[in-house]
Amino acid sequence: MSNRLLDWCFKKSIWVYHVNTGSCNGCDIEILDVLTPYYDVERFGIKLVHTPRHADALLVTGPVTRQARERVLRLYRAVPDPKLVIGVGSCSTGGGIWHDSYATCGGLGNVLPVDIYVPGCPPRPEAILYGVAQALGLVPKQVEARSFVEE
Amino acid sequence: MFKHAVSELKEAILCLRAGQVTLGYPFEPHSPEPGFRGLLILDPDKCIGCGACANACPARLISVEDQDGHRTLDFVLARCTYCARCRDVCPQQALAMSEQFETATSSPEDLRITIKLRLVRCRECGAVVGTQRQLNRVLNELPSQLGLPPEKMDWLDLCLSCKRTRALREGVLTVEVRA
Amino acid sequence: MWLGLACHFIGFDTLFMQAWRIREPSMWMTEFLTGNRKTYGMNQIGGVSRDLPEGYQSRILPVIDRIEKEVTAVVDAILEDNSLKLRLQGSGVLSHADAKAICVVGPTARGSGVAIDARADHPYAAYGELDFEVCVEQSGDNWARTMVRIRELFESIKIVRQALAKMPEGPVMAEVGVIEAGGEGVSSVEAPRGEVHHYALTGTDQRPYRWRVRALSQSAERPGDAEGHDDRRCPHQHRQHRSLLLVHRARGRD
Numbered sequence: 202m203s204n205r206l207l208d209w210c211f212k213k214s215i216w217v218y219h220v221n222t223g224s225c226n227g228c229d230i231e232i233l234d235v236l237t238p239y240y241d242v243e244r245f246g247i248k249l250v251h252t253p254r255h256a257d258a259l260l261v262t263g264p265v266t267r268q269a270r271e272r273v274l275r276l277y278r279a280v281p282d283p284k285l286v287i288g289v290g291s292c293s294t295g296g297g298i299w300h301d302s303y304a305t306c307g308g309l310g311n312v313l314p315v316d317i318y319v320p321g322c323p324p325r326p327e328a329i330l331y332g333v334a335q336a337l338g339l340v341p342k343q344v345e346a347r348s349f350v351e352e
Numbered sequence: 353m354f355k356h357a358v359s360e361l362k363e364a365i366l367c368l369r370a371g372q373v374t375l376g377y378p379f380e381p382h383s384p385e386p387g388f389r390g391l392l393i394l395d396p397d398k399c400i401g402c403g404a405c406a407n408a409c410p411a412r413l414i415s416v417e418d419q420d421g422h423r424t425l426d427f428v429l430a431r432c433t434y435c436a437r438c439r440d441v442c443p444q445q446a447l448a449m450s451e452q453f454e455t456a457t458s459s460p461e462d463l464r465i466t467i468k469l470r471l472v473r474c475r476e477c478g479a480v481v482g483t484q485r486q487l488n489r490v491l492n493e494l495p496s497q498l499g500l501p502p503e504k505m506d507w508l509d510l511c512l513s514c515k516r517t518r519a520l521r522e523g524v525l526t527v528e529v530r531a
Numbered sequence: 532m533w534l535g536l537a538c539h540f541i542g543f544d545t546l547f548m549q550a551w552r553i554r555e556p557s558m559w560m561t562e563f564l565t566g567n568r569k570t571y572g573m574n575q576i577g578g579v580s581r582d583l584p585e586g587y588q589s590r591i592l593p594v595i596d597r598i599e600k601e602v603t604a605v606v607d608a609i610l611e612d613n614s615l616k617l618r619l620q621g622s623g624v625l626s627h628a629d630a631k632a633i634c635v636v637g638p639t640a641r642g643s644g645v646a647i648d649a650r651a652d653h654p655y656a657a658y659g660e661l662d663f664e665v666c667v668e669q670s671g672d673n674w675a676r677t678m679v680r681i682r683e684l685f686e687s688i689k690i691v692r693q694a695l696a697k698m699p700e701g702p703v704m705a706e707v708g709v710i711e712a713g714g715e716g717v718s719s720v721e722a723p724r725g726e727v728h729h730y731a732l733t734g735t736d737q738r739p740y741r742w743r744v745r746a747l748s749q750s751a752e753r754p755g756d757a758e759g760h761d762d763r764r765c766p767h768q769h770r771q772h773r774s775l776l777l778v779h780r781a782r783g784r785d
Contacts, residue, residue, distance in 0.1 A: 295430030332456030362608035
């Protein structure tokens with residue numbers, strides 16, 4: 202019963218902690234853009250917090266650099282359960298252009314268990330909103346792998 | 353003190369005049385401008401498997417692999433930077449950037465396009481010549497430019513070295529090229 | 532954007548929201564012109580990859596007119612704001628001599644009276660044909676740097692209007708030909724925070740072999756001088772040398 206209550210509360214208003222693990226700041230600016238009047242994510246109760254211990258979700262940008270890897274793991278452990286990990290941008294989805302660089306871990310999936318990826322370079326604020334809504338189970342996925350074979 | 357109060361009043365008026373500007377998204381769609389570079393889409397009927405896109409992609413996410421009788425082009429769109437270089441170089445205009453931006457997923461494997469095309473191998477030595485579609489395109493365009501009927505173009509399924517060997521063996525091919 | 536962020540960092544979120552509200556139409560404009568809000572993806576060797584779309588003049592001018600009007604109203608409102616003045620005036624003072632000694636660039640330098648701007652000093656692109664002012668303030672504190680940036684905003688709007696009026700017809704891409712391996716190039720452009728230097732060494736197959744960019748986020752800081760160990764061996768004339776030193780070091784890392 203208390204679990205169901207927690208799940209219901211969780212879907213209502215997520216507090217996110219934003220982490221930049223080496224991104225170019227494009228995704229970070231778009232995340233801040235989601236807070237601004239035109240997209241206003243605060244009407245859904247989502248706000249940015251300044252410590253992971255208050256957060257429900259980690260919003261991670263960047264292709265986890267070597268130095269950032271240890272810190273990202275510590276941040277993940279600091280966020281209390283239940284938690285969500287959302288990887289924003291092409292860099293965290295698949296490493297972006299830095300996928301085979303010696304300085305990065307090649308994307309967030311190699312470091313943390315990720316719940317949802319929001320690809321884009323940078324993703325539009327609407328795409329980030331959609332991604333967060335999808336993480337909460339409110340909207341369906343709209344992409345799938347496509348494969349063609351010429352016989 | 354007075355000036356500060358006036359300044360605060362001006363800021364308040366600024367905010368009030370702006371009013372509510374929040375867009376209706378996600379309850380209403382907010383389409384991007386035309387020309388927006390969204391998710392890549394491939395037209396499988398137009399692609400000839402030339403690999404120009406693989407050469408141009410900065411993220412090196414397109415791989416071209418020839419195996420047995422097929423060429424496979426694999427687009428790992430998880431790391432796409434939406435630069436549209438592939439679309440710009442494609443000779444067949446098979447690639448396009450759609451307007452789709454709602455591409456969130458729990459698995460980057462959902463962002464993958466694979467296309468497998470039939471390969472043509474050299475009839476003499478078995479080396480790769482190209483895909484059947486590439487040869488079809490050559491057959492469509494070259495005869496009219498060379499003034500040759502297609503049946504006379506029997507060197508098409510030879511690889512470069514075998515073509516050279518044949519030209520040396522049978523004398524240099526002379527072709528009347530229309531100006 | 533910076534105005535909003537600066538206010539966000541000092542806790543003035545009202546202005547953060549308003550500044551970013553004013554900025555949003557310019558993002559939509561960029562999406563219309565280039566296909567993406569931020570990563571334009573248009574720069575290529577020899578030109579740009581796409582032309583401006585139809586009707587761009589009629590869409591750009593109203594947007595910048597509106598931004599200019601709203602920013603004027605914002606600036607007018609905040610100039611006498613005590614909380615901003617208390618935070619920004621008199622804090623973070625960088626004297627003219629220090630600015631020259633540490634070789635800061637960009638608005639940080641211009642706020643301390645050092646009139647350097649790569650657009651005016653080494654004109655690139657079309658800046659040689661445009662008329663704009665290098666905004667300089669003398670007090671060297673945070674307020675001066677803020678005022679420099681605000682004035683530059685209005686200068687940028689002036690530049691955009693001039694560029695739109697003088698836009699020539701013609702191809703958007705020049706014929707570049709084959710790029711030989713082993714060629715070197717250095718360039719200086721003016722980024723929002725100051726000068727950025729790029730060095731490139733071309734390799735085979737028309738790809739770069741080495742590329743080094745000296746972004747200037749670190750050069751805008753003052754090195755620690757707890758025991759008076761500030762590095763004064765770098766006056767204004769040697770600024771270029773320091774950049775080139777980094778360039779040569781990049782080359783040496785083969």
